[in-house]
Amino acid sequence: MTDMHFDPVDLQVLANHSRAAAENMAYTLHRTAHSAFVKETQDFTVMLSDTGGNTFAVPMELGATWYPGLSFAKTLGMIDEYRPGDIAITNDAYSGYFATHTPDTHLWKPIFHEDEIIAFAAGHIHNTDMGGAVPASLSRSLTEIHQEGIRFEPMKLMNEGVFDETILSVMRSNVRKPSLNIGDIKALVGALNTGERKVLNMVRSFGIDRFRRGILAVQDYAEMHARDLLRSMPDGTWKFADYADEDSDKANPCRLNLTLTIQGDEAILDFTGSDPQLGSSLNVPTGGDPRHTILLVGVYYVLNTLNPQLLMNSGLTRPFTCITPEGTVLNPQFPAAVGMRSLTCARLRSVIFGAFSQAIPDRMPAAPAGNNCIVNVMTMDERRGRSVITSVNPVVGGGGAMPKRDGTNGSGADAAYLRNTPIEITEIETPIEITRYGLMRDSGGAGRWRGGLATGVDFRVFSPDSRVTARNRDRSRFRPWGILGGKAAGLSDMIVNPGTENEKRLGNIDFTVLQPGDVLHVQSAGGGGRGHPADREPCRVAQDVARGYVSVEAAAQDYGVVLVDGEVDTDATTELRRRMTETHTDTHFHFGPERDAFETLWTAEVYEKLTDLLAALPIHWRFFVKTELFARLGKTADTLPEALAQVRVRFPQVPDVKVTAKSA
Numbered sequence: 001m002t003d004m005h006f007d008p009v010d011l012q013v014l015a016n017h018s019r020a021a022a023e024n025m026a027y028t029l030h031r032t033a034h035s036a037f038v039k040e041t042q043d044f045t046v047m048l049s050d051t052g053g054n055t056f057a058v059p060m061e062l063g064a065t066w067y068p069g070l071s072f073a074k075t076l077g078m079i080d081e082y083r084p085g086d087i088a089i090t091n092d093a094y095s096g097y098f099a100t101h102t103p104d105t106h107l108w109k110p111i112f113h114e115d116e117i118i119a120f121a122a123g124h125i126h127n128t129d130m131g132g133a134v135p136a137s138l139s140r141s142l143t144e145i146h147q148e149g150i151r152f153e154p155m156k157l158m159n160e161g162v163f164d165e166t167i168l169s170v171m172r173s174n175v176r177k178p179s180l181n182i183g184d185i186k187a188l189v190g191a192l193n194t195g196e197r198k199v200l201n202m203v204r205s206f207g208i209d210r211f212r213r214g215i216l217a218v219q220d221y222a223e224m225h226a227r228d229l230l231r232s233m234p235d236g237t238w239k240f241a242d243y244a245d246e247d248s249d250k251a252n253p254c255r256l257n258l259t260l261t262i263q264g265d266e267a268i269l270d271f272t273g274s275d276p277q278l279g280s281s282l283n284v285p286t287g288g289d290p291r292h293t294i295l296l297v298g299v300y301y302v303l304n305t306l307n308p309q310l311l312m313n314s315g316l317t318r319p320f321t322c323i324t325p326e327g328t329v330l331n332p333q334f335p336a337a338v339g340m341r342s343l344t345c346a347r348l349r350s351v352i353f354g355a356f357s358q359a360i361p362d363r364m365p366a367a368p369a370g371n372n373c374i375v376n377v378m379t380m381d382e383r384r385g386r387s388v389i390t391s392v393n394p395v396v397g398g399g400g401a402m403p404k405r406d407g408t409n410g411s412g413a414d415a416a417y418l419r420n421t422p423i424e425i426t427e428i429e430t431p432i433e434i435t436r437y438g439l440m441r442d443s444g445g446a447g448r449w450r451g452g453l454a455t456g457v458d459f460r461v462f463s464p465d466s467r468v469t470a471r472n473r474d475r476s477r478f479r480p481w482g483i484l485g486g487k488a489a490g491l492s493d494m495i496v497n498p499g500t501e502n503e504k505r506l507g508n509i510d511f512t513v514l515q516p517g518d519v520l521h522v523q524s525a526g527g528g529g530r531g532h533p534a535d536r537e538p539c540r541v542a543q544d545v546a547r548g549y550v551s552v553e554a555a556a557q558d559y560g561v562v563l564v565d566g567e568v569d570t571d572a573t574t575e576l577r578r579r580m581t582e583t584h585t586d587t588h589f590h591f592g593p594e595r596d597a598f599e600t601l602w603t604a605e606v607y608e609k610l611t612d613l614l615a616a617l618p619i620h621w622r623f624f625v626k627t628e629l630f631a632r633l634g635k636t637a638d639t640l641p642e643a644l645a646q647v648r649v650r651f652p653q654v655p656d657v658k659v660t661a662k663s664a
Contacts, residue, residue, distance in 0.1 A: 006210075006217045014206060014214040015221070015311055018057035021198030022048055025121065026062035029191040034183030035128045036429055037391040040421040041374075045070075046123035046191050048199065048215075049108075052076075053120065054314040056215040064418075066345075068300055068312035069293040072098040072108065072122065078154035082110040082117060085161035087189060090154040091130065093145065094334045097287035100294055101339045102130045102149040103137050105185060107157060109192040111199050113208055119215065121195030125184045128376065128389055131174040135378035135389050138339040138471045139511050141249050142281045148339040150174040158189070176378070177389050222315030227265035229306050230319055233359050237261045240354035241273075241604065243595070244347045245477040245508050247623075248280035252630045253478070253598065254329060255607060256347055260355035269295070269352070270323040273611045276622035277327050281337035282344045288324055288331045291317040294345060295330065298352030306363060327619035340510075343472045346370040350480070353400075357483055358588060362403060366451060366528030367480035369397020371492050372418055372472055375457070375522055379466035381431045390430045392459060393437070394418035397475070397524030398444050398452025401486055407452030407527035409439050409549075433460045440490070440523055442551050445479075445590075446558035447486030447529025448536050453549055454490060456523040458498070466514045470494060473510045475525035479592035485584070486529030487558065488592035495521040532584060533559045534577045538568045601634045609640055616657045625654060 025046040033039040045067045048057040053073040058065075075096035079088050090098060091105045099106050108122035130137045130149030137149040145151070150170065157167055172178040203211050238260045247254035257273035277283055286292040296317055304310055324331040329344060350370045357364040373396075378389040396418055399408035423434050436458035445451035461468075479488035496504040496512065498521045506512060514520060541561040544550040555561045560577035562569040602610075610629065614622045628647045629640065637643035648654050 006213060010210070011214065011217055011221060014202070014211070015057070015218045017202050017205070018048060018215070018218065019059065021195060021202065022046055022057045023059040023061055024198055025123065025191040025195045026059040028194040029123070029125070029187050030062050032187040032190055033125070034187065035180040035390070036421055036425060037128050038125050038184050038187070040419060040425060041391055041394055042419045043126035044124060044188070046121075046195065048195055049120040049122055050215050050219075051117055051119065054219065056218050056313045058312055060312065065300070066297050067293050069291070069296055069314045069317040071291070071293070071314055072096065072106075074098070075154050076120075079156065083160050084110075084112045085158065086110060086156055087158040087192060088154055089152055089157035089167065092151040092153050093285040093338050095153045097285055097289060097292065098154075099124070100285055101138070101341050102132070102145070102151055103127045103339075105181075107185070107188050107192060109196060111196045113200065113203055118203065118208065118212065119199050121192040121199070123188055123191055125188050127175070127181045127184060128391065129176040129181070131176065134469055134511055135176060135467050136376040136469045136471070138281065139469060140246070140280050140282060140340050140343070140508075141511070142337045142339060143279050144335045144337050145339075146335060148281065148337060157185075218311055219313050219315035222311040222313050223318045225307060225310050226303055226316045227319050229303055230262060230265045230267055233262050235263050236359065238355045238358040240351055240358065241607070242347050242350045242354060243478045244282060244344060245474050247275060247278050247282060250627050252627060254278065254282055254344065254347075256329070256344070256351045257607075257611070258351045258355050260352075260359065262359060266319050266321070268321050268323065269299075271328070271330050272323060272325055273608055275329045275611070276614045276626060277332040277336055277619055278329055279623040281339040282329065282341065283332035283336045283338045284330045284341045284344050284348070285336075285338045286324055286331050288326060290321045290323070292322065293317065294341070295322045295324065295348070296320055297345060298349035301349065302352065302356050302364070325615065327622065333619055340471060342372070343474050346372060346472065346474065354481070354589070361484060361588070364483075365402045365407065366400035366445060366447070366483045366486050366530045367489070368400045368407070368527050369452070369454065369475060369480055369489065369492075369525040371474040371525050372396045373492070373522060373524060374418075374471050376469045376471075377430055377432060377461070377466060379431060379461055380463040382463060383431060388430055390426075391421065392426055392430065392432070393421045393457055395455050395457055395522045395524045397454045397480075397492070398489065398527035400480065400527040401445065401447050401449035401451045401482070401530035403530065404449070406450045407444060409444075409453040410455040411452065431462055433462075434458070435460055435519060436521075439549070440526070441548055442554045443490035443523075443526035444549070445482040445487045445489040445526060445529030446533040446554075447482055448531025448533065449486070449529065450536070450544065450549075451480070451482065451486070451489045451527030451529045454492070454524045454526040456521065458519055458521045460517065460519045461514045462516050464515055466518075468512050468514060468520060470510050470522055473508045476508050478595050478598075480525050480528045481592070482528035482590040483530055483588060485532035485535075485586065485590075487533065487590050489526035489528050492525045493521070493523045528590075534580050534584070538570075538573055542566065542568050606640070613640060613644065613657060617655055621654060
């Protein structure tokens with residue numbers, strides 16, 4: 001635990017210096033990046049790490065907030081020797097489980113003091129494209145990592161300050177817009193150099209011994225506060241599950257299951273019972289690491305909500321242990337595709353929020369939208385006579401309703417780090433016309449505290465065969481849930497040529513081709529509501545209607561508020577709310593009719609039996625058998641054993657699994 005010889009004031013000063021150094025790294029990258037996705041959307045990270053690869057400082061103002069607990073200890077040793085000026089690179093998800101999908105290019109630089117490594121400066125950028133089967137490299141339909149673009153195992157990008165031109169040449173030959181990739185990589189190199197300078201300044205200010213002890217002590221300090229927060233929660237075990245809409249092009253749901261156990265100042269997150277490794281790119285590559293940072297992102301949000309003064313570093317991960325059985329969606333085997341792991345991670349956060357919502361219901365919000373859709377367009381720029389590929393805008397939904405306020409509109413809490421790209425920038429860089437951008441009425445979950453509204457964007461293309469990828473498309477089937485009487489939020493949507501005779505709804509399809517004049521509408525989900533809607537003051541409902549957040553019809557149907565010419569009809573409202581209260585049923589969660597209908601067949605007990613059965617199969621059979629069982633159960637078979645028997649008649653190669661009483 002915390003170094004007792006380190007003065008608490010000095011420790012906070014060093015922590016502030018460390019965070020300031022990380023912020024300076026982020027500013028360097030932000031100001032010098034080339035692609036809109038890095039310089040506008042800010043999908044990047046920077047960090048400072050100790051000699052073991054454990055993060056001790058991250059920025060909080062710029063960049064993504066996924067990685068405060070990142071450890072790249074396994075990857076460090078894959079480089080034979082480090083010298084001053086060296087910078088290493090990897091984007092391979094299966095090399096040390098440092099990078100988590102191909103577009104995320106990670107760099108790290110050793111920082112030397114008197115010929116000895118004292119720390120590392122590190123970070124990642126999300127490259128707009130790394131080659132592969134589709135523009136921007138990512139689609140749910142991909143089935144193996146080889147389709148997701150070029151991969152670099154850990155190797156040196158720079159040797160003693162000199163770029164390895166072979167690596168840059170390979171990138172130029174294999175990605176669609178190499179100038180953007182290489183420009184962003186060089187911007188990240190500049191950020192690492194900034195981190196190196198700032199660390200050496202800290203060494204001069206604090207002395208090398210105090211610096212070495214201090215960067216370990218700040219991690220101990222974060223651990224101490226995380227344990228304090230766990231001790232403030234009741235001991236116990238809570239279960240929660242949530243679904244991604246589709247596990248692949250087969251269009252069956254992907255279920256994540258969590259059993260959260262809190263005991264004193266420690267917590268176990270057991271994901272046993274989650275879906276098997278998928279035949280799509282929704283897999284999350286963790287290598288079974290019990291404290292992999294990508295598994296704990298939802299935990300960081302919970303801890304920071306409870307104590308915004310927390311130091312964000314690897315120390316936060318120590319009180320938590322994650323269990324992810326091998327061959328499941330949260331611990332896949334090579335060469336499973338992993339490009340859309342961010343969609344699954346959004347649902348992973350929802351699962352964690354749902355479990356903690358039961359443990360500390362008075363302190364947790366309803367579900368955020370959980371579908372940070374990233375829209376990329378590859379088209380011909382007729383003005384300049386060349387093709388372009390760029391990000392249009394992250395279509396991020398509403399935040400879940402908080403214990404004492406409405407959810408944030410158009411900023412989905414756990415995805416709020418993705419910044420809006422100004423329309424003017426988008427239209428300058430990409431030959432499209434944005435015809436609509438704003439909040440979507442009636443999309444927030446009704447409640448005493450209303451869920452945040454969804455975002456919608458419409459744009460028109462002008463060139464033939466314009467290819468659009470919209471990764472992380474989700475929540476078009478299973479709604480973000482409400483809590484404590486609050487209602488689930490509105491669903492997401494994607495429509496070609498809305499409101500015309502050529503209208504086409506795409507559901508969760510994340511890749512489409514548009515022709516000149518076509519308009520694409522992309523809409524996120526909203527945030528869930530909190531508390532019974534009849535407890536919301538009528539004047540606040542009337543204000544929501546006046547602002548365009550809620551329609552007159554929804555005010556009456558969802559909130560029991562009758563408006564006449566914008567004014568509350570008190571008598572009619574009192575009577576309508578009386579009837580609403582009589583039919584109200586107290587439940588902790590409200591999931592919406594779609595999930596309720598699905599779970600009439602696929603109850604928690606049946607799904608547990610399914611995952612037990614699949615776990616008994618070899619990994620390469622599991623997803624296939626899951627798909628076949630979904631096609632039969634409730635249609636041609638009434639029980640899982642009957643469905644499995646039908647599968648084995650049709651496909652005798654399926655291993656003969658002995659169905660136990662538990663799986664019957």
